[in-house]
Each structure stands twice: as C-alpha cells, then as structure tokens.
Amino acid sequence: MxxxxxxxxxxxxxxxxPSKSMTQRAIAAAILADGQSLLLNPSYCDDSLAAMSIAVSLGARVEPQADKMKISGGGELKEKKLNCGESGLAIRLFSPIAALFDEEITMTGSGSLKKRPMNMIVDALIQLGVKSSGTDGFLPVTIKGPIKGGRCEIDGSVSSQLLSGLLMALPLAEENSALKVNNLKSKPYIDMTIEVLKAFGITVINEDYGLFRISGKQKYLPVTYAIExxxxxxxxxxxxxxxxxxxxxxxxxxxxxxxxxxxxxxxxxxxxxxxxxxxxxxxxxxxxxxxxxxxxxxxxxxxxxxxxxxxxxxxxxxxxxxxxxxxxxxxxxxxxxxxxxxxxxxxxxxxxxxxxxxxxxxxxxxxxxxxxxxxxxxxxxxxxxxxxxxxxxxxxxxxxxxxxxxxxxxxxxxxx
CATH class of the missing domain: 3.65.10.10 (Enolpyruvate transferase domain)
Known part of the structure; x- marks a missing residue:
C-alpha cells in the first residue's frame, strides 16, 4: 500500500x-506458568500476533480482548511447526522455549526472517543438550529437547535476544545453568527480560552482564502484568x-x-x-x-x-x-x-x-x-x-x- x-x-x-518487546516477553512467561495470567495493555502488532500463535501451538489458551489478554499456560504441545512471521525476537525467544519439549519442533518464519542467520541459536541449544540443526545456517530450524541446562557460551555482539530466550527457558531445566556472554550489546533489553522474569516469580543472577546463573526446576507463577x-x-x-x-x-x-x-x-x-x-x-x-x-x-x-x-x-x-x-x-x-x-x-x-x-x-x-x-x-x-x-x-x-x-x-x- x-x-x-x-x-x-x-x-x-x-x-x-504498547511495547511489542514487552508483550512478547510477557506472552512467553505466561505460557510457562501453570494457570491463567492477565496481560494489560498488550500490543496486537504482527510480531505480537506471531507470539500469540506460537503460544497456542505450545498448548496455551489465549483470549485476546481490546485492552487485555488472558493466557492459560501449562498445556500440552499442539503443533510441531512454529511460525515466527518476520519477528527476530520471536525466533530467538521461543526457540529455547520449544527446546523444553521432548518432541521435535520446527521453527519457521517468513519474509526478511528467512535471510537472518540462525547458527547462533543452534549452537547454543546443542551446548545445552538439545538436538538442533538449521538449513544451511538459516530457517527452518529443527529442535528436539528437553533442554538439560548446564554451561553455555554465546556471543552477544549481534543481538541480546537469544540470551533473553535462554534466560526464560533455563529456569525450567532439570539442571542449574551458567551462561557466559561475550561482548553483550543492548544490555537494557536483558534488564527488560529479567524484570518480566521477576514479575512471574523467576530468579536470575546477573554477574555484570558477562555471566548469568540460573537455578533449574523453578516455577513460573500466573500473574496480572501491565505492559508498558x-x-x-x-x-x-x-x-x-x-x-x-x-x-x-x-x-x-x-x-x-x-x-x-x-x-x-x-x-x-x-x-x-x-x-x-x-x-x-x-x-x-x-x-x-x-x-x-x-x-x-x-x-x-x-x-x-x-x-x-x-x-x-x-x-x-x-x-x-x-x-x-x-x-x-x-x-x-x-x-x-x-x-x-x-x-x-x-x-x-x-x-x-x-x-x-x-x-x-x-x-x-x-x-x-x-x-x-x-x-x-x-x-x-x-x-x-x-x-x-x-x-x-x-x-x-x-x-x-x-x-x-x-x-x-x-x-x-x-x-x-
């Protein structure tokens, strides 16, 4: 047009x-909680709609309304193909979450997302005990968990989004985890992620943005959360x-x-x-x-x-x-x-x-x-x-x- x-x-x-970044993070947290969460002032842009679709595929019940969104998490996997649209945040946020499941899941996307390199996601997940592979370094990416936790080292110079995804998934892993991050950019986005995690009852230890310690076997709490x-x-x-x-x-x-x-x-x-x-x-x-x-x-x-x-x-x-x-x-x-x-x-x-x-x-x-x-x-x-x-x-x-x-x-x- x-x-x-x-x-x-x-x-x-x-x-x-409303912030699409915070909406996507809150949707991710809500689907990991066992119970109903209420998100106030959500964004309904295309990137947020992609996150909502992924939430439904991962077993959540999503009830969108004009100025709020109800999400009931803790469900069983419904779809094994997750379409992230053109959202770079969605692919990096939900790939680690998909690795929580013990079935093979395929991550796909459209438009410009198909041109973005995916090796960083695959490499990180493999370090954490996940079977994962891309297609010549790009989408689609296949993932088969469950993610075990442990030690992982990633490069944060291109994007902090994968780190956000790992921080959201690893609290539900069986083992404790330590994430070493080299040359992290966009540190404030990690602060945003940790803020959402804290609101949903999850604790992460941030050691000067170079090392993140995450205890496994934590539980997300269903909450009412206002999107800024x-x-x-x-x-x-x-x-x-x-x-x-x-x-x-x-x-x-x-x-x-x-x-x-x-x-x-x-x-x-x-x-x-x-x-x-x-x-x-x-x-x-x-x-x-x-x-x-x-x-x-x-x-x-x-x-x-x-x-x-x-x-x-x-x-x-x-x-x-x-x-x-x-x-x-x-x-x-x-x-x-x-x-x-x-x-x-x-x-x-x-x-x-x-x-x-x-x-x-x-x-x-x-x-x-x-x-x-x-x-x-x-x-x-x-x-x-x-x-x-x-x-x-x-x-x-x-x-x-x-x-x-x-x-x-x-x-x-x-x-x-």
Whole structure:
C-alpha cells in the first residue's frame, strides 16, 4: 500500500503504543506458568500476533480482548511447526522455549526472517543438550529437547535476544545453568527480560552482564502484568513534535529499562524544547542543531534519529551502524537511499552514520518493507517542502499498526 504524507503542523496529545518487546516477553512467561495470567495493555502488532500463535501451538489458551489478554499456560504441545512471521525476537525467544519439549519442533518464519542467520541459536541449544540443526545456517530450524541446562557460551555482539530466550527457558531445566556472554550489546533489553522474569516469580543472577546463573526446576507463577508503552514507537511521535509542531506523548515510563528512552537525550542535544513529567512528555518545534549520539545500545533509534538530524543545522554523527545489518532491511543502506531521495545526505563511515541537515524535499520513497523506515520518512515528511509518497507503507503493522492513524489524530495529512 502506498500512502502519502503532506507537510503538516502537528499538535495535540497522543498515547504511545504498547511495547511489542514487552508483550512478547510477557506472552512467553505466561505460557510457562501453570494457570491463567492477565496481560494489560498488550500490543496486537504482527510480531505480537506471531507470539500469540506460537503460544497456542505450545498448548496455551489465549483470549485476546481490546485492552487485555488472558493466557492459560501449562498445556500440552499442539503443533510441531512454529511460525515466527518476520519477528527476530520471536525466533530467538521461543526457540529455547520449544527446546523444553521432548518432541521435535520446527521453527519457521517468513519474509526478511528467512535471510537472518540462525547458527547462533543452534549452537547454543546443542551446548545445552538439545538436538538442533538449521538449513544451511538459516530457517527452518529443527529442535528436539528437553533442554538439560548446564554451561553455555554465546556471543552477544549481534543481538541480546537469544540470551533473553535462554534466560526464560533455563529456569525450567532439570539442571542449574551458567551462561557466559561475550561482548553483550543492548544490555537494557536483558534488564527488560529479567524484570518480566521477576514479575512471574523467576530468579536470575546477573554477574555484570558477562555471566548469568540460573537455578533449574523453578516455577513460573500466573500473574496480572501491565505492559508498558513503547519508547521505540513513541520516539517517532516525539520527533514529529520537534520537527513541526507541539506534541504531548503520554504513557511512557521515565523509569523504563527500554534503551530507546535515549531519544530524550538526543532531543536535548539537538536543542528541542522538552518538558518531561512522570506520565507525559511535551516536545515543541525549535531551531535544531547537529548533535552526536551513541546508538549502539539502541539501534532501533537510528530511523527516528535520522529524521531528526535531517532538520538539524550542521552535521550529525550517530554511532553504532554495525548493529543495523540484520534488521528487516539493511537499515544503514535503506536510510541513506531513501533520505537521499528527500535531499538529505546520509553517509556511513566505519561505525558512524553521518547526516547533513538541510531542506527536506517531497519525493517518492520506498519502505524496503521495513516498518521503522516507513515511520522515519513519514515523520520527516511533516516539515518537507512537498508531499512524500511512501511505497509499501503497510509494513508498519509489524510493530505499530496505528501509526498513521495516530499521526492523523495530531494533525498530519495522510492519504491512502
């Protein structure tokens, strides 16, 4: 689907979307608990729907409602093929959980997930006593447990998601486990996982993010758990206010472990007008200046940061480009290509993305079927000199289905 976004002044209050990352983690924890859990404020984006489908396949009863989700865990395996859609988190989170079963399960996916390497998952599971193999290093991956526990060493430089999956599965293993993690990136995401585990009655010992000790034979408790709002999605709304308007975003926790809360620091560095309270953040248009920002721990911020930097006077330097290679697209290349069409120069040098601010022009751009690219160019269009037409904008359903509706609510002119 092609959508167009006209230059628009945005104004008003909007609630940030629920966190898909926390929704998926909470679904995983709930299916491992013997009893009914209640998840409040869940995300129903495509990635969350994939997690719900997996939960049902693994024997859980899932009852989705508008603003809550009931999950009854502790059931028996129903399907031996688990489809993770395009969710990188789902494949890495649920593969170790699938290894808790003593039957062979096949993990599959679609779209860009088929292009992502899977050797890391297979290697880790084999170390923990699981029979597992991939297909030339990619999906599908077969898994036959049960996972035994013990010692395991993994590389955390590409993603922390597999570590999250192991931390969720190993408390139910027969043996105690010790996970050695080398060069862990995105540490805040591990804090998010441990926060969910604690809420569901599970204890994990974190020794400075290099070693994790997990006692086996623990039990997940069924609980009521409130999903917090999503800083990743909310960052686009905040940048929209900084570019061309006055926007109040509600629902974002300022005590969150989400690394994308770093958008506040970037906005401050850029000179945006910010007012922050416990429940609301107000951002207003101002003269923006170039800034430097390290996004190594928050790679999902690159798209909104590039949109912000496009309106900053001078040259902005964003560190952490190495984290962008295995996303829904090659985000570094996609951002350079699409913002280039809008008259903004985006270059990559070593681990830096360099953005030269200027006059954003109307153009026909491509999302590369990447939800965050689609949202970035849409937000950048708000202050452009002409209309921006976005090809394949439907991909926003992966993380933020209501994105364009929310833009309209604060005054953006969006056509479908």
């Amino acid at each position: 092609e959508r167009s976004v006209e230059p628009s002044s945005v104004r008003g209050e909007i609630k940030a979307p 709002s999503d800083w990743s999605g909310g960052s686009f709304l905040l940048v929209a206010g900084a570019i061309n308007g006055n926007v109040i975003v509600s629902g974002l926790r300022t005590d969150s472990f989400q690394s994308d809360m770093g958008i506040l620091k970037a906005l401050e560095k850029a000179g945006a007008k910010l007012s922050i309270s416990e429940s609301k953040i107000e951002v207003s248009k101002s003269d923006l200046r170039a800034f430097e920002f390290d996004a190594t721990e928050s790679p999902d911020l690159f798209p909104p940061l590039v949109a912000l930097a496009s309106y900053c006077k001078g040259v902005t330097r964003l560190k952490g480009v190495s984290r962008l290679r295995h996303k829904e697209s090659d985000r570094a290349l996609s951002l350079s290509e699409e913002f280039g069409k809008m008259n903004i120069k985006v270059e990559v040098s070593d681990d830096y993305m360099i953005v030269t601010g200027g006059e954003v022009q109307g153009a026909r751009v491509n999302s590369h079927d990447d939800h965050r690219i689609a949202m970035a160019v849409a937000v950048a269009a708000l202050g452009a000199s002409g209309t921006v037409f976005i090809k394949d904008s439907h991909c926003i359903v992966k993380s933020y289905p209501g994105f364009f509706d929310d833009l309209r609510k604060i005054g953006a002119v969006v056509h479908e």
